[in-house]
Amino acid sequence: MTVPNSNIKRGDHFTWTYALWFIPMLIQPWEGWLPSGWDWWSIDLLAFLLLSIAILVSLCVNLIRRRWRRILSLLATPVFLLILTGLLAFVGMTPDRVRFAVTRGEYLAQIKRNNAQSTAPRFNTFAWDDTFIAKTYVTLVYDESDEIGLPVGQQSDAWRQRVAEACHKSGNCVKLDSEPDEYITVEKLSDHFYLFEDSFPNAFP
DSSP states (O other): OHHHHHHHTTTOOOOSGGGGGGHHHHHGGGGGGSOTTSOHHHHHHHHHHHHHHHHHHHHHHHHHTTOHHHHHHHHHHHHHHHHHHHHHHHTTOOHHHHHHHHHHHHHHHHHHHHTTTOOSOOEEEEEEEOSSTTOOOEEEEEETTOGGGSOTTOSOHHHHHHHHHHHHHHSOOOOOSOOTTOEEEEEEEETTEEEEEEEOTTSOO
8 A cells, every 4th residue: 555655755855956047037037138139028038938938847847746855946946046045136136147257358448448538537337238229228328427326416517418429329327306206216237337227117017
């Protein structure tokens, strides 16, 4: 009478391989490094749906077969990954900061080329997040005057003129005055470098 029970629980063990299922979710914050012409929003949505289906099927199968260790492994994996990414963010190892550390020299060289004839404080913008093809949600900003970091309304007219010129040249516009459904943040990365994020938290019900 013990044979059926042993067959039911065959293969029940703790495993780390479920972490591989969550690789697409871990890659998502790094998509700024990937080709900007791709429809990453649709790719992310498809990856999320496939992951949800895989988790649901695995939970059902393992419940039927009473593989409690596998169920615990599957449920614990996202918690472990969240804790790990939180610890990395706490020590400053976020995707944005790692990406900036790797590419900082390239941006400085481009800034030097763009402003070779200018005597005014340099202001340059670079698309950082093109997940939604029609709009740049995160922009890397080089502001030599650092006025972008001041409270809204304290920027000078000369700064606003530089922002308007940069918007006209690159199409990556920086607007600190937010709309009712808009959420704007400015994060300083390094000397004169900032991440300007323009998101719409109420875009989806």
